[in-house]
């Protein structure tokens with residue numbers, strides 16, 4: 001028998017939703033999580049799997065570091081593994097402008113206590129002989145890691161189940177309304193549930209829910225093109241990224257090389273499609289072979305992408321609703337929600353149960369979109385032309401692209 | 403003029419090209435193979451002295467005619483052999499030729515991509531010496547060699563008999579022909595088989611030939627294992643009477659009929675529906691092969707029907723293209739073709755019953771049987787993943803959790819068996835278990851195909 005009421009209801013069974021459920025249940029809350037499909041099948045299950053601390057939005061470091069500690073503790077906390085591997089991350093520059101940007105990133109990272117190694121060409125040739133000589137500078141952070149996104153979210157969901165969370169899969173939430181101080185949730189099959197607090201963790205689909213309560217954010221759905229090669233003999237251990245975003249790559253323990261690259265492509269959140277234009281696959285293939293020449297004969301076996309929610313300032317919405325007490329939002333993770341997912345779940349559980357969290361999250365308030373959004377430089381560079389993405393339209397209307 | 407592109411130079415593609423040419427069009431014909439003819443009418447390398455007349459037997463006339471007809475088209479088509487179509491995006495086909503990526507635009511796209519063997523795993527099926535049944539025939543027709551000296555033919559397919567006969571003719575010994583479908587099931591399918599007496603007679607002739615040659619011919623077997631130390635040494639099975647029997651052999655040809663090569667149709671946006679007779683998801687088309695505006699499917703790539711059905715459906719698709727381009731309808735011709743195709747495909751559905759996909763045998767396979775050979779995933783791993791809390795019950799999710807179907811072949815080989823295992827473990831039918839979604843590239847392509855980067 002499923003419940004008729006619960007302390008907290010969560011909409012969205014991605015990484016954010018399941019971690020939030022896990023932490024709340026651990027502190028004795030009754031929690032029901034609704035997922036329109038199955039747990040961890042969207043962005044959280046299709047992403048690249050990078051857990052990178054370098055080069056993040058400066059205001060996100062406290063959250064990011066808190067989250068990293070949870071990743072490092074994943075197996076003990078969750079009771080099963082997710083191929084977490086502290087591989088380190090090599091961030092590369094091709095020219096002096098890019099090297100200057102790397103240096104700026106490094107200083108921010110260091111100010112938060114991270115150990116960053118700066119590598120000159122001679123260090124690179126010696127330590128990473130497989131790297132093309134086009135890379136003239138790089139930074140390395142040994143704490144950066146990767147994990148298998150296909151395994152992580154279902155594992156956390158199972159741990160949440162063991163804590164007593166009720167998980168309803170194939171249960172799209174079709175309506176949310178205010179009921180006294182709490183909420184009433186209705187799913188597509190007509191069933192209802194009452195709850196005291198509500199978490200909106202519906203990823204690229206979250207704006208509709210926010211709009212039910214008179215607030216919005218200009219989310220649009222997109223995803224980077226990705227591909228995977230057949231297993232190759234081990235070439236490189238750290239995950240690898242060029243600062244221009246043309247290559248983000250890692251080699252799994254099995255030997256497959258996984259690649260993600262920019263520019264990202266608009267996705268269709270309504271039809272549930274995330275296309276990968278072949279021209280982008282070819283460009284990424286060229287870029288990877290250019291950066292790691294030993295891979296020139298590696299064969300690509302599959303491409304894919306995912307449906308991620310992006311915002312014009314390239315940082316997510318995390319925190320309480322501006323209009324409705326008891327409602328909390330966590331969506332629009334702009335391509336970096338995998339790394340901060342556990343931390344976001346922990347902070348939300350604290351906000352709900354303690355009224356506040358020690359981690360500073362003011363930068364991520366939904367209220368920032370009451371005035372026209374600041375468009376980040378990343379945003380200009382890392383996507384197709386705005387008109388291709390349908391962004392003007394989405395920014396005006398503030399909803400995911402349909 | 404509208405640009406018409408045909409992918410596949412087998413009987414379906416050739417018949418379509420012929421008709422389009424006769425109406426003044428100049429289609430592009432793309433095929434990844436070295437020589438035209440497709441799978442069934444494959445031609446050996448020119449430097450091989452192979453007696454194709456003997457090898458093709460009663461089909462020799464058709465084989466020669468098809469190649470003659472294709473030769474006559476040479477001046478009238480833009481033929482691109484050794485060219486793989488690896489992705490489709492809108493009107494653009496992405497090609498791989500001579501190690502390099504190229505593109506071509508198509509206003510009308512006819513996919514005549516044929517079929518591949520459908521196999522089911524059993525303990526030992528990845529030992530060297532095990533080939534697919536079609537692969538065993540390709541070795542003969544393409545390279546003029548046998549897969550072994552003493553070959554066991556195992557599975558359920560009309561081609562078991564045909565291939566065994568070809569092997570005998572070429573000097574091989576046939577250890578056993580072992581069919582998993584029982585004789586009773588075959589008898590039930592007989593009325594439908596009378597729709598194509600020529601093919602039925604070929605089949606019966608094959609049986610008679612096998613019996614004359616003293617080859618053990620078993621029906622209703624349960625395959626137990628292929629055994630051997632580093633290479634096939636024997637085939638172990640349970641016969642219809644329940645006795646375990648071991649056949650010494652140095653090679654096994656394994657096949658359970660064919661499955662359409664539908665990856666390109668998938669990328670081009672065809673819809674798929676589950677077909678109970680074949681126990682496969684097949685692309686949906688109208689009677690002419692129209693899958694969506696501008697997209698046509700023909701031959702075994704649309705629905706398994708054999709070479710004659712492939713030709714008829716290729717011609718029908720060409721008629722549809724001509725009509726969609728505003729041509730005058732050729733009503734009488736179309737009527738004849740439609741009737742012929744319906745009869746041949748109906749026959750093939752009966753065949754699918756007479757040579758059935760062994761669903762219950764596959765569902766009962768032991769846990770330690772390897773299912774996905776690219777990623778080394780056993781059936782037990784799949785069942786265990788499904789059995790845990792929040793375990794997947796759909797093939798794409800099972801793949802995400804276990805890597806089954808995630809390797810080099812992208813599930814083209816293990817897909818049908820995976821579907822059956824998932825259906826079995828979740829108490830669903832094949833339709834409920836779902837279909838592995840396709841993505842580019844349809845075959846692996848090297849990074850170098852994209853060319854040099856310009857810094």
Ligand SMILES: Cc1cc2nc3c(=O)[nH]c(=O)nc-3n(C[C@H](O)[C@H](O)[C@H](O)COP(=O)(O)OP(=O)(O)OC[C@H]3O[C@@H](n4cnc5c(N)ncnc54)[C@H](O)[C@@H]3O)c2cc1C
Pocket residue numbers: 011012013014015016017034035036037038039040041042043044045046047048049050051171172173174201202203204205206222223224226260304305306307308330331332333334335336337338339340
């Ligand atoms: C291709 C790709 C690569 C990426 N690479 C990285 C990376 O390397 N590192 C990194 O940190 N981040 C990466 N990201 C971003 C990261 O995957 C996401 O930020 C993160 O997974 C977001 O988690 P989520 O739970 O918010 O979203 P999701 O996983 O999308 O979960 C939201 C869930 O809500 C459900 N839902 C929506 N509407 C409803 C409804 N009405 N009722 C019920 N359920 C609903 C959806 O079905 C979905 O499962 C990448 C993203 C993509 C697409």
Ligand SMILES: Cc1cc2nc3c(=O)[nH]c(=O)nc-3n(C[C@H](O)[C@H](O)[C@H](O)COP(=O)(O)OP(=O)(O)OC[C@H]3O[C@@H](n4cnc5c(N)ncnc54)[C@H](O)[C@@H]3O)c2cc1C
Pocket residue numbers: 409410411412413414415432433434435439440441442443485486487488514515516517518519535536537539540660663666700701702703708709712844
């Ligand atoms: C291995 C095998 C052996 C067979 N042997 C026999 C036999 O001996 N006798 C018999 O009667 N039937 C045989 N068949 C059945 C055969 O499918 C039909 O007889 C007949 O060949 C079907 O014709 P078709 O035109 O539909 O496809 P095919 O003849 O298979 O032609 C399809 C063509 O499409 C090309 N193609 C496919 N995908 C791509 C792509 N992505 N890019 C470029 N080109 C592509 C292929 O190279 C192929 O040449 C065999 C089938 C197989 C799979």
